[in-house]
Amino acid sequence: MILSGVLPGTSHDWHATAREWLEAIGCPAEGIEDVVASVPPFSPRTLKQVFTAVLDMGRRVGRLEDTMALLAHHEAALRRLRDEIGIPRAAPPAQLASAAMVVDTQDGLVVPGGWVPDLLDRAAGFSILNPSGASPLMTDLDTLRARRAQHLFIVLRQGGGADASSFDFPGVSLHPITDAGAWLTPGPGLTRAIFEAASRMHGVSSVFS
Secondary structure, three states: OOOHHHOOOOOOOHHHHHHHHHHHOOOOOOOHHHHHHHOOOOOOOOHHHHHHHHHHHHHHOOOHHHHHHHHHHHHHHHHHHHHHHOOOOOOOHHHOEEEEEEEEEOOEEEEOOOOHHHHHHHOOEEEOOOOOOOOOEEEOHHHHHHHOOOEEEEEOOOOOOOOHHHHOOOOOEEEEOOOHHHHHOOOOOHHHHHHHHHHHHHOOOOOOO
16 A cells, blocks of 8 residues: 655655665675664655765765665666667657656545656656656646646555546556555665656666666
8 A cells, every 4th residue: 555655755764765775785684774773864855866865875884886886787777778768868858758657545646756757757758747856746637637648657556546447548658556666765676667667658678687
């Protein structure tokens, strides 16, 4: 179940996120909980802030070189992905696929802000409902229908108030998201979410190793 408390721009379990990144940069499993406890609160609002925070984390634990190598691997993969898509990073919004993401929460439909628009941007998409770094905002089906995004990514909660058929708008490609955590938490899965978005919007590789 996805609740508004884990959306970008709201509170989340930053200890869990820090643990994921520390494991990714090769911190030994023994004693990692003590290391996690020493890391400052992890609350980025943009993709750039995510990577900046991870670099700081790596520096604090004495693994800056490993952290830089990991992030360089992510960045190189994203450059190759953009080359495969064939749309340069400097392309204006008109040349990108218009896209939106909504999350079905207990409070209603929410459009994530935070880093989610950045994920769409790196996948050669343009977020039409909420800009990078913004707080989540509420929306409804009429608004989504009126904005006419080319691609609509949705996270449905089990037993929630919406189902996939609710978003069946003419001319809109609907993309249900099953691994919502990769999109909505600032962990190492963000790059995988970008590849997924690119696969859905442009038909390119969906695999990030």
